[in-house]
Amino acid sequence: MDLVLLGGNVLTMDGLGRSAEAVAVEAGKIRAVGPSAELAKMVGPETRVVHMMGRTLIPGFSDAHNHFNLTVFDPVSVDCRVPPHESIKGIQEAIAAAASDTLRGRWIWGSGFDGSLVRENRNLTRRDLDEAAPNNPVCIVDISVHSCYANSLALSLAGIDKDTPDPHCGQILKGSDGEPTGELWENALNSVHSLCFEGHLDQYGDQAADFVYRNCMRHLACGITSVGDALVMPRASAMYRKADEQGKLPIALRQLLGGQQFFAPPSQASRGEISSEDVSDRLRCGTLKIFMDPVFPSSAQIKCHPDGREEQVGARYYTQEESDQLVLAAHQRGMQVAIHCLGTWSIQQALDSFEKASREHPRQEPRFRIEHFTLPTPSQLERAKSLGVIASVQPIFIYTWADTQQEKARELGRDWGIEAYKSMLDQGLVVAAGSDNPCAPLEPLLGIYAAVTRRCRRTGEPVAPEEAVTPLEALRMYTINSARALLRDGETGSIEVGKRADLALLSHDPTTCNPDFIRDIQVEQTYVDGQLLYQHH
Ligand SMILES: [Zn+2]
Incomplete structure (x- = not known):
């Protein structure tokens, strides 16, 4: 031995x-x-x-939903998390310090900003960023990863000005003078975000593989041995290939492939350009990722009025026909399909698309995934079970924001708990866990703590404690179940x-x-x- x-x-x-x-x-x-x-x-x-x-030996954790490529350049980015920062002033100083070390014209990237936690209780503006770094384009990604903050130089490189209309499911926030404030939501962040990521790839070249390696070591320190990168754009995919060829990908990484830009439609799926072939033993493909609804202005929900009437509210990225086509095209090609759904309405649409694809093209164990699955109805859980859908959830969200989410659910007239893992398990669903890092902390043990205690960070009180799972169930969610979501349960997870x-x-x-x-x-x-x-x- x-x-x-x-x-x-x-x-x-x-x-x-x-x-x-x-x-x-x-x-x-x-x-x-x-x-x-x-x-x-x-x-x-x-x-x-x-x-x-x-001491206790467990299978290495599998993180089923994680934005690995967004944290690759963390060692050369500005840490904008709150805490350690307390104020916009402090974040400006950190950005200014980075700018003094960066050649004129090169991109400055930051992440983790949370406007609700800074002393000023507001979001960053282009003016804040212009003051800190007037000679470099700046892109600061919000903690939600569904918005970013750009300075004037970044906006002009992306061609965004007062006349630029909002894209579908996106918003370019504008001030009273009609000028962009620098805050870009959902589909509107694509151009700035892609330019910034590509700027880093160009600047660091072959060194990017070393950053991939460092990020793998950060995951290994948390006990994580395989991850699903929940949105891989073509250039990130090329970066992974390079790292893998150089032996700098010591963990297994499954790529959930999307469009050319972060929230862009994965139109390649239907044209057959997205690969379903694994690159290597470590680097795998074969999953298509679709965003069904935004977090802003609101996810696609079903509001229950006191008189019993139900109303569809919020926005969707795709119509039912569009999502049916995307799902069927990928499903027919043997790919797994993972759909980001926060709201009840988007969950319904995803289930409809899965059902149609299964009917049209029956496949043994398609392992459809619904990502987040934040607010399903009990009957949707039943449907998900019958379609073999894997619930890909992030228990760490109980810790970071379940109190505010539960509040939103109540406003929608919903009286059951969010992040309903106990109900999902009782229904017989495979519940797979992930971190959604950098949207939330990476550590699986913090997620297990949250799934078991249901305690949220702000109040320390449990949210929907009836949905608590046992420590053993939570461990299964982070090991064998998440390995199943990543199609690796035959080789790891137990x-x-x-x-x-x-x-x-x-x-x-x-x-x-x-x-x-x-x-x-x-x-x-x-x-x-x-x-x-x-x-x-
Ligand atoms: Zn995500």
Whole structure:
């Protein structure tokens, strides 16, 4: 054996929920799972032996929905998160500091800004950014990743001025003087955002692969061994290929392919240009991503009036016919389809499209995905189950914004809980978890804490506590279920003989410790294919 881990608390996540004491690994695969006394006999002169000393071994986490490519350039971007920042003034200083180190004309990228948390309680404007960096185009991505803030130079490079009309499902905010304020929502952020991303790719060239590697290490430090990048544009895809060719992609990455720009329609899907072939063992393809509704001005919801009347409100990116066509075209080509749906109306439309595609072109286990699935009705959960839809959810949102979301649900006349994982599991759905990082923190253990305690950050109080799941259910959501959403459950997601030795060693057992402590559990080691790639010091 190459590796034998002994004396641990092995939570296998297999179908029977078994636990064990030890795991033996050879040639990157799990060869045996069982009692320490038995597996100790497999130790040879060349075997690396790890004494787990009662610590907990789990399958490496799979993050089913994560915007990996948006965080690749974090080491050379301005961290605009609040906290650590407290004010727009502080963020301006950080941007000015970055500008003083950046050649004139080169892009400055920042992310994580949240206008509701800064002292000034407002969003950034082009003037704020002009003051901080007058000679560089600036693009600061909002924490929602559904809006960004641009300075005057960035707006002019993108060709946005007072005469530019709002695109479909997008808004160019304008001031009382008719000029753009610099705030761009949804479909309107595409041009600035793409120019900024491409500017970084051009500037860093081959070095981009090193940034990909660094980002993989950040994921491994959280125990994550595979991710689904929830929106990959063609140039990001090329960046991944390069990193993979150079051996700088140590985790498995499934690309959810979209359009030429972030919210642009994936028209290539129907023309057959989006690949369903995996690039390599590590870098995979075959999923189409569609945005069905925006977060702004409001997602496509069904409002329930007190008299029982139901009304469709909010915006959709696609009509029913358009989404039917996109889904069918990709489905017929053997691709998996993942649809971003926040609102009840968009969920309904996605389910209709899935049903039509299945009827027209029946396929064994198409593994349709609905991303976020924030506010479904009980009957929609039932339909989703019958269509084999995987619920791709982000428990971390309970922590970051469930209180305000629950408030919005009440305004829509809905009296049941949001992020309804217990109801989804009771319905028999496969519930897969992801982080949506950078929209929310990356750490799966923080997400598990949120799924179990339902506590939100602002108040510390539980939101819709009746939808809490057990720690074991939450662990399954982040391992075997998310591996299923990424079509990797045959090879990872549980500790079973024959599977890849993708493993994470934890300081404590999330299933037996105080639930409030789960977020403080330390990831001590992470293995991919039996190789120790992360060690906590
Ligand atoms: Zn996302």
